[in-house]
Amino acid sequence: MGAAMAKSGRVQVNSQLLVLIGILAFICLVFTFTTQSFLTVENLGNLVRSSAFVIVTGAGVTLLMISGNIDLSVGSVLALASCVYAFAAKTGMPVELAALLGALSGLAVGVINALTAVRWKVTPFIATLGTMYAVRGFVLIISDAKTVRGGLPPNFTFLDMTHLGPIPLAFFIVLVVILVFYAIEKKALLGKYSFAIGGNKTAAVLSGINADAVLIKLYLIVGFLAGLSGVMMCSRLAVGDQNVGVRFEFDVIIAVILGGTSLAGGKGSIIGMIVGALIVQVIGNGLNMLNVLSFWQSVIKGVLLVLAVVLNQALVRTKGR
Amino acid sequence: MAETLIEIQGLTKNFPGVMALRDVSFSIARNTVHCIVGENGAGKSTLIKILTGAQRKTSGSVTYNGKDWDPRSTGEAMKAGMSVLFQELNVVDQLTVEQNLTLGKEKSRFGFERRNEAQFALTVEALRSLDPGIGLQERVGNLSVAQRQVIEIAKAISSNSDLIVMDEPTAAISDEEVKRLFAIIRQLHERNVTVIYITHRLTEIFDIGDIVTVLRDGQMIETRSVRELSASCSDDEVEACSELIRMMLGKVVAERYVPREPPSGDPILEFSNVSSAKLKDVSFELRRGEILGFYGLVGAGKTEIARAIYGLDAITGTMRVKGRPRVFKNPRAAISAGIAMVPEERRTEGLLTKLTIRENITIMDMKPIKRFGFLSRVKERQLARSFIERVRIATTGEEQNVAKLSGGNQQKVVLSKCLNAASSILLLDEPTRGIDVGAKEEIHSLIRQLADGGAGIIVFSSELPEILNLCDRIVLLYNGSVRKTLKNGAEMDSHLIMQIVTDSTGSDARAQAG
Amino acid sequence: MTDRPALALRTRSSANLDPQKIIMVGILMLIVVAFTMATPKFLTYVNLVNVFMNIALILLTGSAATLLMIAGNFDLSVGSVVAFTGVMHALMSKYGVPTNISILLAALIGSLCGLINGTLVTRLKITPVIATLGMMYVARGGAFLVARADGGANIASGLPPDFQALGRATVGPVPIPLLLVALIVVIFAVIQNRTSFGRYAYAIGGNPVCAALSGVRSSRVVTILYVITGLLTGLSGAIFVSRIGTGVPRIGNGFEFDVIIAIVLGGTSIYGGIGSVTGTVIGALIVGFVANGLNLLDVQAFYQTVIKGFILVAAILLNRVIKEKVE
Numbered sequence A: 001m002g003a004a005m006a007k008s009g010r011v012q013v014n015s016q017l018l019v020l021i022g023i024l025a026f027i028c029l030v031f032t033f034t035t036q037s038f039l040t041v042e043n044l045g046n047l048v049r050s051s052a053f054v055i056v057t058g059a060g061v062t063l064l065m066i067s068g069n070i071d072l073s074v075g076s077v078l079a080l081a082s083c084v085y086a087f088a089a090k091t092g093m094p095v096e097l098a099a100l101l102g103a104l105s106g107l108a109v110g111v112i113n114a115l116t117a118v119r120w121k122v123t124p125f126i127a128t129l130g131t132m133y134a135v136r137g138f139v140l141i142i143s144d145a146k147t148v149r150g151g152l153p154p155n156f157t158f159l160d161m162t163h164l165g166p167i168p169l170a171f172f173i174v175l176v177v178i179l180v181f182y183a184i185e186k187k188a189l190l191g192k193y194s195f196a197i198g199g200n201k202t203a204a205v206l207s208g209i210n211a212d213a214v215l216i217k218l219y220l221i222v223g224f225l226a227g228l229s230g231v232m233m234c235s236r237l238a239v240g241d242q243n244v245g246v247r248f249e250f251d252v253i254i255a256v257i258l259g260g261t262s263l264a265g266g267k268g269s270i271i272g273m274i275v276g277a278l279i280v281q282v283i284g285n286g287l288n289m290l291n292v293l294s295f296w297q298s299v300i301k302g303v304l305l306v307l308a309v310v311l312n313q314a315l316v317r318t319k320g321r
Numbered sequence B: 001m002a003e004t005l006i007e008i009q010g011l012t013k014n015f016p017g018v019m020a021l022r023d024v025s026f027s028i029a030r031n032t033v034h035c036i037v038g039e040n041g042a043g044k045s046t047l048i049k050i051l052t053g054a055q056r057k058t059s060g061s062v063t064y065n066g067k068d069w070d071p072r073s074t075g076e077a078m079k080a081g082m083s084v085l086f087q088e089l090n091v092v093d094q095l096t097v098e099q100n101l102t103l104g105k106e107k108s109r110f111g112f113e114r115r116n117e118a119q120f121a122l123t124v125e126a127l128r129s130l131d132p133g134i135g136l137q138e139r140v141g142n143l144s145v146a147q148r149q150v151i152e153i154a155k156a157i158s159s160n161s162d163l164i165v166m167d168e169p170t171a172a173i174s175d176e177e178v179k180r181l182f183a184i185i186r187q188l189h190e191r192n193v194t195v196i197y198i199t200h201r202l203t204e205i206f207d208i209g210d211i212v213t214v215l216r217d218g219q220m221i222e223t224r225s226v227r228e229l230s231a232s233c234s235d236d237e238v239e240a241c242s243e244l245i246r247m248m249l250g251k252v253v254a255e256r257y258v259p260r261e262p263p264s265g266d267p268i269l270e271f272s273n274v275s276s277a278k279l280k281d282v283s284f285e286l287r288r289g290e291i292l293g294f295y296g297l298v299g300a301g302k303t304e305i306a307r308a309i310y311g312l313d314a315i316t317g318t319m320r321v322k323g324r325p326r327v328f329k330n331p332r333a334a335i336s337a338g339i340a341m342v343p344e345e346r347r348t349e350g351l352l353t354k355l356t357i358r359e360n361i362t363i364m365d366m367k368p369i370k371r372f373g374f375l376s377r378v379k380e381r382q383l384a385r386s387f388i389e390r391v392r393i394a395t396t397g398e399e400q401n402v403a404k405l406s407g408g409n410q411q412k413v414v415l416s417k418c419l420n421a422a423s424s425i426l427l428l429d430e431p432t433r434g435i436d437v438g439a440k441e442e443i444h445s446l447i448r449q450l451a452d453g454g455a456g457i458i459v460f461s462s463e464l465p466e467i468l469n470l471c472d473r474i475v476l477l478y479n480g481s482v483r484k485t486l487k488n489g490a491e492m493d494s495h496l497i498m499q500i501v502t503d504s505t506g507s508d509a510r511a512q513a514g
Numbered sequence C: 001m002t003d004r005p006a007l008a009l010r011t012r013s014s015a016n017l018d019p020q021k022i023i024m025v026g027i028l029m030l031i032v033v034a035f036t037m038a039t040p041k042f043l044t045y046v047n048l049v050n051v052f053m054n055i056a057l058i059l060l061t062g063s064a065a066t067l068l069m070i071a072g073n074f075d076l077s078v079g080s081v082v083a084f085t086g087v088m089h090a091l092m093s094k095y096g097v098p099t100n101i102s103i104l105l106a107a108l109i110g111s112l113c114g115l116i117n118g119t120l121v122t123r124l125k126i127t128p129v130i131a132t133l134g135m136m137y138v139a140r141g142g143a144f145l146v147a148r149a150d151g152g153a154n155i156a157s158g159l160p161p162d163f164q165a166l167g168r169a170t171v172g173p174v175p176i177p178l179l180l181v182a183l184i185v186v187i188f189a190v191i192q193n194r195t196s197f198g199r200y201a202y203a204i205g206g207n208p209v210c211a212a213l214s215g216v217r218s219s220r221v222v223t224i225l226y227v228i229t230g231l232l233t234g235l236s237g238a239i240f241v242s243r244i245g246t247g248v249p250r251i252g253n254g255f256e257f258d259v260i261i262a263i264v265l266g267g268t269s270i271y272g273g274i275g276s277v278t279g280t281v282i283g284a285l286i287v288g289f290v291a292n293g294l295n296l297l298d299v300q301a302f303y304q305t306v307i308k309g310f311i312l313v314a315a316i317l318l319n320r321v322i323k324e325k326v327e
Helices: A009-034 A041-066 A074-090 A095-119 A124-142 A154-161 A169-187 A189-199 A201-206 A211-237 A248-258 A270-289 A294-318 B044-051 B074-079 B097-102 B117-130 B145-158 B175-190 B202-208 B226-232 B237-249 B302-310 B331-336 B346-350 B357-362 B377-391 B407-420 B437-452 B464-470 B494-501 B507-513 C019-038 C045-070 C078-094 C099-122 C128-149 C161-168 C176-194 C196-206 C208-213 C218-244 C255-265 C277-296 C302-326
Strands: B004-015 B018-029 B033-037 B059-064 B082-085 B107-109 B112-114 B163-167 B194-198 B211-216 B219-225 B269-275 B282-286 B291-295 B316-321 B339-342 B425-429 B456-461 B473-478 B481-487
Touching (some): A041 A211, A041 A248, A074 A095, A074 A211, A095 A124, A095 A154, A124 C255, A124 C302, A154 A169, A154 A211, A169 A189, A169 A270, A189 A211, A201 A211, A248 A270, A248 C128, B018 B044, B018 B059, B033 B044, B044 B194, B082 B145, B097 B117, B117 B145, B145 B175, B175 B194, B194 B202, B211 B226, B226 B237, B237 B494, B302 B339, B302 B456, B339 B407, B357 B407, B407 B437, B437 B464, C019 C277, C019 C302, C045 C176, C045 C277, C078 C128, C078 C218, C099 C128, C161 C176, C176 C196, C176 C218, C176 C277
Parallel strands (some): B033 B194, B033 B211, B082 B163, B163 B194, B425 B456
16 A cells, blocks of 8 residues: 555545535636626525525535435425424414424424434435325325415514624524534534444444434434424525425435535535535526526536536545545 | 463354364463464354354353453453454544544543543554554545554554454555564553464464464364474474464375376466466466366465456456457456356355345356247256256255355355356355365365366365365465465375465575475 | 245245235235225226326336336436426427327437436446436426427427327227236236346346356346336326326426335335336335225325325335345
């Protein structure tokens, strides 16, 4: 093998991150020159707002995928939390409480996922696929397939309306989530163990790590975050839309993988996921401005996803591991 | 007087049909480097697995630190102060050195890792003393094999292990790195750590060992002080190794070998100066009706040669099949040219474990059972049954799932698969590993029959008796190159063979063998 | 060896006596009996034809997708490819391509999508989840774009009069699509049991290393399976749009999961190596009958989604339990 290169793990991930940021910057530049209003405060604000949901859920999903697992139910959870929040708000309880209930409904789904995927050892892909279906159906049932519209309290959209300075509350939530999960990824045991389980499960277990306990925590976290995203989305739309979140899970997965997380686990980063989410949003946003049909976005998303993985694998191969 | 760390009394381990350990008794003294040697199948790994909780013993007793020791899991052994360094290193490549060293032992506050300063200082000190060149923040995946070993050792030290077991640690590292490893082992001695060292490279025992235990066929033959052994051979290392070999082999009688004169003619398979990632300038010939054996230690290159022939690895040099130079891009091409391989790992490489005997036998070549392009159930059944009878597979029928068969019968299925492909050249990689004596015999006689029928057969094995009983000629390998090619016969010197493959013949013999 | 009943000893992969299948057939019969007793509308010719038409497309794609899953892969793009090929079929028919040729071309387009999937998976070594997910996005977007390019959300006008023939035509009392599906299922059952190709699929999914060492050309087999899946999906797309009479790019949403559920319910393992096409038929029938029966009983449609979810997880657990019992 020869002498080791004096490159730490951080540096290696960072080079991939730099490439990503470069791509993002490049795309932004292209759109700045080809449209009038891309680089305006209003537009950038919109961008950030629409990426919020993917980023918040993605923070948890990144860790989960780093550990080598997956969760396909987040889209359905989005819808569930939306409706729960709307219903709860209708009953007259304080909106903050209603919002908490919404997020907790996501946590409940996380419990189901933890049970089937970890305890009963059903393969995560299928287990969360099942939850996805079941929850989606459940949402349709409780909402009677109708958007929850009437009877909502005036401060229903408090997450978007309440401002601290010029910045809405929702933005702070996203910021807090990013900071917390970045810290977890880099400094907390949960983050380290996720990398260990995804990278070399045998070694992790031999070192005394309780892999099941870690995975259960991760599924609960993802459920909660998806619930939170649902509440945020509901607040933004000002209605409890039971149709939201279809294909949301794939948007999240694309952002996570674009950001450098491998499906097999063991590597990834939250910052990368954020850049990945932004890239997808920016492309959508810019193409909208150029009056390109939104359907092209679907095509581009698909190509992007495959390219991201190919790039990922090529990088792994050239590093010789 | 060194106190005893581990006391083994009458240890026996039975597997169905095989007695892996038979009434083994010896003791391991504290703070020594205790080497364990023996051929493949002698019982080394079973012994270690029982000591470290990966297997349960059948009978006998083990005490550890004076107390009864019967662990149910490797976790239990680890908590009690045992660390094992396997060949597949248990480090997480994506984490840094520091993170690996503290994995599973972190102190935390609110879930965030808090550095346990005292523990950390110990770990750093351990690491520095072993190899100051490793940076704490380096990603483990970027380090060499030797360095990753060092990390595992450092981890063991810092968790205050009393005992570190090293299983063939020098198999994958360079000579320089071996020297450093030995220096580290000497350091471990100073730290009052006991080391169990398993190796095939006999010279290493004299470099690093204090006591050596020789196992053979599941029994403990001798446990002796290395110094005493050396002295009894006038401190001549070659002599001393010979003595060890004598203990390892016992009386090796190639009583079942019947000399066979291969039909003279052109070779059916030829290697001329073939090199690959692991192989160095290998040349040999195989004739029709001949059984050629490749013998060497773990890592000598046996499987690599099989892979090179079979089209799995890229090679430089020339390979000739039936006189024509050939390059196989994949196994299919090799099979079409008449070469079939029985792989080393039965369960993962040789068998389709979810399918039946019938389906396994026919997978390599389906032409015999086709009718009008479709598979004929009738023909397939007939074919399977004829093989079951011919090769004597003990089964309820061709519809039985192969996973349920015994090791010997499974191997017969794999052989049948290759025979069905009507190969003129058969590659058998460890053909009777883990198989009971009865089935071993049957398979050996089958191999002889096949050779008598004109097939060219290559046997790759790390069991010397097998090689001596079966093969007409024997190629001895060490570290990827051919050391010597011998013709088998009544005067076969198994001693010399062992010396050559353990590289303990001394400098002149090495130069001679080239 | 001991005399034990055939069920316990023999876990034949391609056998018709696979324990899970027997249980599933039992469940199917229970369902049929239950619904027959619950409502007189269930066991009528019209209703049965309805059910079969509903599951026909799942079985059309599912036959090939079963072999694909047996070989250790799967295809998440089939729903979107149905939409894309459907819209293309409508487009081509609208612009003068004879309907029959257009159907064939739709199948061809589906095969191309399958070829891309297969190449991504076998040559670029991209995991099937990602590769087919990418195709899913591209095909879905493509479907909408094509419809848009034609000038509207759907391609509804200007279609030739025989456009709906495929979806509505019958031979005697039996609709053509059903005949087609029956034929395809039989063909795949034959491929699975009686061809080396089918055997290779089992080998690749069960022990890929052994398969490679035994000379099986895995890349080729897997790619061909993807192409065939694409071809049949293209056909499904053509049938779908001809049934509704319009080129709608929105169709096929969730189709891929319906296919996977039918396959898994039928005893095929998602890890590969075990399974059968006849099992998929049973699985599709169960899902179809449950949906149909609940409809007849005026149970709300959304319950079906919930039930689908439970069925899926239950199927896997059942699969695992049976496997453990047999071992």
